[in-house]
Amino acid sequence: MARVLLFGRLSDIAGWREKTVEPAPARLSDLRARLAAEDPALGEALGAPGVQVALDQVLVRNDAALSARSEVAFLPPMSGG
Amino acid sequence: MISLTDQGFDPGPLLSGFCRGRAETGAVASFTGLARAEGGETRILELEAYPGFTEAQISAIAETAKARFGLHDLMIIHRIGQIAPGEPIVFVATAAAHRRAAFEACDYLMDYLKSRAPFWKKEHGPDGARWIEPKAQDHEDIARWA
Numbered sequence: 001m002a003r004v005l006l007f008g009r010l011s012d013i014a015g016w017r018e019k020t021v022e023p024a025p026a027r028l029s030d031l032r033a034r035l036a037a038e039d040p041a042l043g044e045a046l047g048a049p050g051v052q053v054a055l056d057q058v059l060v061r062n063d064a065a066l067s068a069r070s071e072v073a074f075l076p077p078m079s080g081g
Numbered sequence: 082m083i084s085l086t087d088q089g090f091d092p093g094p095l096l097s098g099f100c101r102g103r104a105e106t107g108a109v110a111s112f113t114g115l116a117r118a119e120g121g122e123t124r125i126l127e128l129e130a131y132p133g134f135t136e137a138q139i140s141a142i143a144e145t146a147k148a149r150f151g152l153h154d155l156m157i158i159h160r161i162g163q164i165a166p167g168e169p170i171v172f173v174a175t176a177a178a179h180r181r182a183a184f185e186a187c188d189y190l191m192d193y194l195k196s197r198a199p200f201w202k203k204e205h206g207p208d209g210a211r212w213i214e215p216k217a218q219d220h221e222d223i224a225r226w227a
Contacts, residue, residue: 007129008201009212050214057134073131077214080128080159080200081114081171081191 002031002066005073010051014042024070028053029063031072050077083139085130087162092172099156099174106153110183111174112191118166119204126164127203127210135199142193150186152177157190159200192222 002024011017025031036043045051053060054073066072092113100109116126143155154176164170171194175186194200196215203212 005131007131007199008203012212054131054134057131057137073134075131075199076201076212078196078199079202079213079215079219080198081195 001068002070002072004031004035005071007073008076010042010045010074010076013045014039024066024068027063027065028055028060028072031066045076046074048076051075083136083143083157085132085135085159085161087160089168090158090160090172092169095156095158095172096174099154099176103153103176105178106176107178108180108183109174109176110180110187111172112187113169114171114191116164116166116168116170119206122206123166123204124207125205126166126170127205128159128161128164128170129201129203130159130161131199139194139198142190142197146175146186146190146193150175150177150182150189152182152186155186155190157194159194159198161200189226192219192226195219196223 001020001022003018003020005018006014021031021034025034032046035046052075054075055064056071096111117123139157143157146152147155152175156174158172160170173187173190175183177183177186196219201212203210
């Protein structure tokens with residue numbers, strides 16, 4: 001079971017903020033493919049420039065292996081202050 | 082000290098507290114960011130964070146600033162949740178031996194908070210809501226520190 005979190009405009013596009021995916025996909029790329037198959041608009045938004053991924057609260061730039069307890073967060077461009 | 086809060090705050094007492102009890106600090110600089118009304122376009126600003134991750138990323142930015150500018154101390158308070166125009170969103174204070182380092186560190190921290198800290202900002206106005214993303218100016222601002 002992987003936990004998926006969406007932030008900012010991504011959660012508006014998907015209509016959810018958090019969900020569990022079971023069984024956990026083997027890799028981040030598998031998770032992306034699965035989310036895109038379920039919701040093509042979300043799949044496109046997740047691949048847009050500037051969208052970063054945090055795996056277990058660490059930014060990852062490439063594909064990565066997921067475990068049964070992985071937390072994957074998709075982070076659109078950040079804007080604080 | 083780094084803190085996220087969904088409650089309003091008063092920058093005055095924060096600054097007084099930050100200045101207290103310092104023998105070797107010659108300079109304290111501070112910055113307070115307020116939510117703008119944008120001529121009625123923004124009724125409420127909504128700020129989202131990623132609990133745990135946001136604090137950790139800000140801590141990393143703060144550690145880099147401390148080392149780079151030789152800071153004695155710093156304070157960052159950032160609002161999350163719903164913020165009305167005129168309310169403080171962010172407060173940054175820096176303490177250093179001399180003013181240049183304190184000023185520059187404050188500027189640096191704000192540039193990083195604007196486009197590198199995990200916050201997402203939604204503007205609620207009369208015509209609905211929209212997500213705010215960093216502008217070209219924000220990217221130019223942060224590029225100054227490369």
